[in-house]
Amino acid sequence: MSETFYYSSDTSSKVINYLKENSFLSEDDVKALEEKAKDGGFSALRVLIRENPGLMEKVGKLIAYLTNHDFFAHQEEIPLVEHELFKNGDAYKYGAYLIKDSGGEKLICLDPLHKDFTELKKEKFRKTPVLIMSHVTFNYIKENDDDLIKSAKSNLGKTTVKSKIEIVDSDDVQAADANAFVFNTLTECIKRDASDIHIDLAVDKQGQMGFKLRFRVDGKCFDESFHDDIMLYRGIVNKLKLDAGLKIDERRLPQDGRISFESEGKLYNFRLSFMPNTIRNAQEEKIVLRQMADVEKCDLYNLGILPYCVDLFEKAIKYPHGFICVTGPTGSGKTTTLYALLQEIDRVGINIITLEDPIEAEIPLVNQSQMFHRIGYDFAAGLRVILRQDPDIIMVGEMRDEETALKAFEASNTGHLVFSTLHTNTAASSITRLLQMGVPHYFISSSLKFVVAQRLIRKVCQDCRREHPDAKDMSKTIDDTFKNASKPVKEMYEDAKKNSKIFAPYGNGETCKTCSGTGYKGRVGIFEIMQVDDDIRHIINFEQGNEDKIQEIAEKNGMLTIQQYGYILVLQGLTTLEEVDNAVMSV
């Protein structure tokens, strides 16, 4: 009699496919497992468990989940029933045992799709409910069956003894519902092009505890629905954690992960964040899912950029070495711009390394490195080792501290092209900030080639926009902004003014299907690109980077300010004046 339980090929492929689709196993891992399985004549799942005994519990839960059964959580006292069919080697044959609790007899099995088990169930246990156990429980019973039976018998008479069967941590009970909820939510997120999904615990007006679902679309959060089903909430937490390979039982510490989701043949990636959240004294978690950028969308021409801007960007990436800085508040699309720039570079013959936190999209042919602050791998630490990796181009996610800024500039001074971001409002103020951070003026003046300041603004819905009632006043405001502009900027303005119309959101106050009545649909970047020329270098070196003076000189030498850029888009009917002004004021 065999001393091994072989999983059915059905169950094996279900589990292996699930692990593959959720990136727990690579194609190569699966190939290796299948080859070993073929050699040994048993299933790939059996090989996986034998090589990774730590996965036993997880695989058990997964089988329960994938075959729509309840999971029998492992416990010390199992109310085992003596039965001749499951004695000795026969337990291996069926991978099952019989138990009895206050609810009656139940079968606990390893694989509900196993042929021997399904036949046995049909012939002898037609009406007996089935739970899934893990190999941990199976092995445990195998070793302790006599003791368990004895103890179960002696407990039988005591009415006070409660059942020890937990039909799963009540969590997996809702697995199917949670599955459907997650599927629908992700589908909706993609349909609406939402950047984030928030699933928060909440109490409604009647005092009922539940959770609410919100989507962030074009930078604004929208309340979607309230669900007074806390069990469903836990099911969702567990499903997402399982999918992302996170610890299900860890509720006191934040956890981050990633999942992929396929919709209409296209793969979408989401970043997951769990944070402890105490509500009514219960230790629960708040969930945020962020849709990761689609790197194909991050190209310069897709950013809705003005042609003059594209010319400058193309010039910026042709430098063999130097520093390109992108600046703006959080959520202004800085990373998207950096990705767009990297995408424009011919990446085949050169070595590009990025240090990111977090990696927001995968770029082909670029070596991306994720920071891990908890273990001391931060931007500064990354920069210390990166030069030994022989890079041509380096991207540093953000210059948050002095050491990072200094090291990044050092790298640009030793023959590398460096891209990074800062958190300032204007292109000119970033120079002052760098000086304040302790980067020597001679480093800045010799390396810095371009500073790009940017914001993301909402586009007015093209289907329900209407002419702005105050269009006349607005034209005047816009006109004033260009009064003292340089010649090339004035030319751009005059060009945009031809056939221009200034729009306001909300057509007729009716709900528009395109924008769901918000008046806006989609977003576009507005940019201010400052070229560091001789005049500006002079101010950096000899006038302590006087911000006002840099601004003045840059404008005189042909820089379009971020506000002017936005107003040109207003004249093109793409956005509204309010939207531009709000964005320019934001810090």
Ligand SMILES: [Zn+2]
């Ligand atoms: Zn609309």
